[in-house]
Amino acid sequence: MANTILLVLIYLPMTVLSIHIHYCPLQYHQCYSVYFSTPNNPPNASVCFINKPLQTLRNWQFSKHNLLYHHLPIEAEKRNFVRQVKNAIFSTCYPTPLSQPPKLVAASKEVLENALDLKYSDSLIQSKYFLDFFAGQVLPNGSTPISHRYGGHQFGHWAGQLGDGRAVMLGEYISNEGIRWALQLKGSGKTPYSRDGDGRAVLRSSIREYLVSEAMYHLGIPTTRAASIVTSDEPIWRDQFYDGHPRAEKAGIVLRLAPSWFRFGSIEILHYNQEFHLLNRLVDVIINLHYPHLSDDNRKYIKFYAEIINTTASLIAQWQSVGFTHGVCNTDNFSILSLTIDYGPFGFLDEYNDDFISNTSDDDGRYRFRFQPNVAYFNLDKLRIALSSLISEVDGQKELSNYKRIYRRHYLHIMRKKLGLKGSNKKDTKLITQMLKMMKNQKADFTMTFRELSEIDIQSINNGFQSENIQKSWSLSKVMRDNEWPKWIQNYLERLNVTNWKLYDDQDRQLRMQEVNPRYILRNYMAQIAINKANIGDFSEVRNLQNTLLNPFSKQRNAERLGYAAPPPVWASQLRIKATVEYIQFIPIIVNKLIFNEVISSSNRTAHI
Numbered sequence: 001m002a003n004t005i006l007l008v009l010i011y012l013p014m015t016v017l018s019i020h021i022h023y024c025p026l027q028y029h030q031c032y033s034v035y036f037s038t039p040n041n042p043p044n045a046s047v048c049f050i051n052k053p054l055q056t057l058r059n060w061q062f063s064k065h066n067l068l069y070h071h072l073p074i075e076a077e078k079r080n081f082v083r084q085v086k087n088a089i090f091s092t093c094y095p096t097p098l099s100q101p102p103k104l105v106a107a108s109k110e111v112l113e114n115a116l117d118l119k120y121s122d123s124l125i126q127s128k129y130f131l132d133f134f135a136g137q138v139l140p141n142g143s144t145p146i147s148h149r150y151g152g153h154q155f156g157h158w159a160g161q162l163g164d165g166r167a168v169m170l171g172e173y174i175s176n177e178g179i180r181w182a183l184q185l186k187g188s189g190k191t192p193y194s195r196d197g198d199g200r201a202v203l204r205s206s207i208r209e210y211l212v213s214e215a216m217y218h219l220g221i222p223t224t225r226a227a228s229i230v231t232s233d234e235p236i237w238r239d240q241f242y243d244g245h246p247r248a249e250k251a252g253i254v255l256r257l258a259p260s261w262f263r264f265g266s267i268e269i270l271h272y273n274q275e276f277h278l279l280n281r282l283v284d285v286i287i288n289l290h291y292p293h294l295s296d297d298n299r300k301y302i303k304f305y306a307e308i309i310n311t312t313a314s315l316i317a318q319w320q321s322v323g324f325t326h327g328v329c330n331t332d333n334f335s336i337l338s339l340t341i342d343y344g345p346f347g348f349l350d351e352y353n354d355d356f357i358s359n360t361s362d363d364d365g366r367y368r369f370r371f372q373p374n375v376a377y378f379n380l381d382k383l384r385i386a387l388s389s390l391i392s393e394v395d396g397q398k399e400l401s402n403y404k405r406i407y408r409r410h411y412l413h414i415m416r417k418k419l420g421l422k423g424s425n426k427k428d429t430k431l432i433t434q435m436l437k438m439m440k441n442q443k444a445d446f447t448m449t450f451r452e453l454s455e456i457d458i459q460s461i462n463n464g465f466q467s468e469n470i471q472k473s474w475s476l477s478k479v480m481r482d483n484e485w486p487k488w489i490q491n492y493l494e495r496l497n498v499t500n501w502k503l504y505d506d507q508d509r510q511l512r513m514q515e516v517n518p519r520y521i522l523r524n525y526m527a528q529i530a531i532n533k534a535n536i537g538d539f540s541e542v543r544n545l546q547n548t549l550l551n552p553f554s555k556q557r558n559a560e561r562l563g564y565a566a567p568p569p570v571w572a573s574q575l576r577i578k579a580t581v582e583y584i585q586f587i588p589i590i591v592n593k594l595i596f597n598e599v600i601s602s603s604n605r606t607a608h609i
Contacts, residue, residue: 054119057130062142062171068182069144069171071285073278075192083192084161087275089266089282090146095136095168096189096199098251100233102135105207105252105539106546107228108214115225115257117176125228134228134255136168136188143171147191148261151269152332153382155366161269162332163193166201169261180289182261183227187253200236204531206252207542209343211530213256215522215549216340221318222311223340224258229542231534250535258339262286264383265332271386279389290337301390306399309380310406311338316376317410320369321418322521323349323446327359328579329367329375331382345577348521349446350568352439361578373411377403417516418450420509421495431491438482447521448475448565454513458498458506461489474567518552520564525572 068090075088085091107125112118124130132138139145147164154162167186174180186209187201206229213226235248262282270279287294287304294300294307315338319326326333327345335341347358354370362368367375380403384396415432416424439449452473460467470477479485498504522545530541548559559565 054113054117057118057124057127057133060116060118061140062144062183063174063180064142066142066144066172067180067289068285069146072282074146075149077192080190080192082190082194085149085163085192086273087278088149089278090148090169091192092145093147093164093168093191094139094145095170095185097137098135098232098234098253100251102131102137102230102232102253104131104134105203105229105231105534106210106542107134108226108546110550111214111225111227111257114177115175115179115181116173116227131230135230135232135253136170136185139170145170147193148266149193149269150263150265150332151272152263152265152330153268153379154328154330154332155362155364156378158268158272159330159332160272161193162265164191165194165197166191166199167256180259181257182259184256184258184261185253186256187251198236201252201254202236202238203231203250203252203534205344206231206254207531207534208346208527209256210254211527211542211545211549212343212346212522213254214546215552216324218550218552219322219518219521221322221324221340222315222338224256224261227255227257229254258335258337258341260286260290260335260337261341262336263332263341264334264336264379264386265330266336268331268382268386271389276389279386283387283390286336301387302392302395302399305384305387305391305396306402308336308338308383309399309403312376312380313373313403313407314338314410315340316373317407317414319372320411321414322518323352323369325349325356325358325367325369326372327362327367327577329372329379331379334376334379334383345579347524347577350523350572351443352436352446352449353443354436354440358577359579360576373407376407414516418513419492420454420513425495427491427495431488431495434484434488434491435479438479438484438488442478442482444478445475445567447518448473449479450513450517451519451565452476454510454517457510458493458496458504514553516553519555520548520552520559522549523568523572524575524577525568526564528575 072089073087075085075091077083078092080093104125109120112120112124118124129138133140145168147168149161149163152159152162164184166188167184168188168191169182169184172180172182187206188199190197190199210226210229213224216223217225230253232251232253234251236251237246238249239246267279267282270276270282283301283304287300291300291304291307294303297303312334319340324340325347326340326343327347328342333342345359345361347356349356349369354368355365356369357365357367358369359367365371377400380400384391384400387396412424412428412432416422416428419432419435421428421431435449438444439446453476456467456469456473456476460469464470464480465477470480482488496504496509526545530545533539533541544558544562545564548556548562548564555565
């Protein structure tokens, strides 16, 4: 490691801990690194802790060395107009200023302080400079605004060039924790990849993305983050009900963060355009930045692919474990780091229905809840093909063949935890499957069934409907009415090794289950209530939801008062979310090319979100 000075050396039993202060050649800052090593293992990779205090916004700036900007080609054309781009990863593109002043809807104290190292205060987020920065009205020091070129398979078909149609990456920032963040404004105006769109986002879809980004993070699921959401009275014209009568809506802009915005489609576009030298260069940059342990490996490309298979399988298993349906699982929406990205017509399950389709423009149900593991396999196969200039057919197929086993391992591990099971047992799969079957038969709520099972002690469960706790459990009580329940609970107690339930200490099971089973999720109807209020200038519900979803596993007085753990209202089942479709004909097939404008309805009429 360049310019490394040994600062402290501490000897622990069979372990050497060394702390170094050094100049990071990749991250361009002075930092401390901690190494652990044992007699049989070399020192691990460094973890950097940057020694700098929280900053004021006026002093804040992007990294002086933007690795993506300096190591990957940017298109020579600087004008902002829609076009086909060749032999470049990015295009220079500046945010389009709003014609009306921006207003703050909400900001994440956690993201501002922990990711951006900004000293949070009411005066900060209410300042004009903050609003102008987070709306794209002004660019801070060191900004290198670019939009990313990528392609993708959409609904199973290659759709050609897609790209950041309404997003501009402002630059890179390295946090005090040593994490490199790429900051992106979504809804900031036209880019070279906007196709027929205006590059703007409406307030409705922006609220949903802002809230779900942070909700997923606090559920422990890999995701992009959201620092803020602003709105403006600048009219954004949308044909909300597809009746030929567009109307003006409020604009919305979200400042999003991710360690990387590269997706499967980032590599695919280079493969299908036969830009193999650039493909190799991009993959090397991704490996060096995000998979550095593979950089010097002579089999780094196949190992890179194998790691993506593993982390993608893990991500999908986590989606399934919380009832999350993405809605548009195209290859351009699958992250190369296995993050959940590009939230559009998503939805969490209310009652358990594994055929749930969150995007009603998905006419064939390709991306329904239960198909997500299979769709991930399809997408990974498309990534394998895109990497075919770097990995062999035999090696790629061999690694992909492991996906089903890897996914099953991740899924069973999580579901065992949701039921409070320790270790593994060959009967666990049946126990999990039978529980889901009863939930589906009785139309029980997915989230609250598991949560209520974690909150009720074994004695109350054995007392059945005579127990007051059971009577208060609006979802689990439905499952207990199933004919298979007596047999299931008997098998469950045997698996827990409960031989005498009167003497069984159940607190440990309950606490373990409550750590993995949320009490609060972002249900569509909750988001819609927040949207309705925000449209008339009341942002309180957005902030209430944001505060609740910071701690989804803990019971909260305000959340209970607002009914966030209560049965969804009847009208919630009538909400419809959709992605509008622009049909482009390719001989001999018609390809659905999606422009991510969600739609929602509380009646028979369908409307954009």
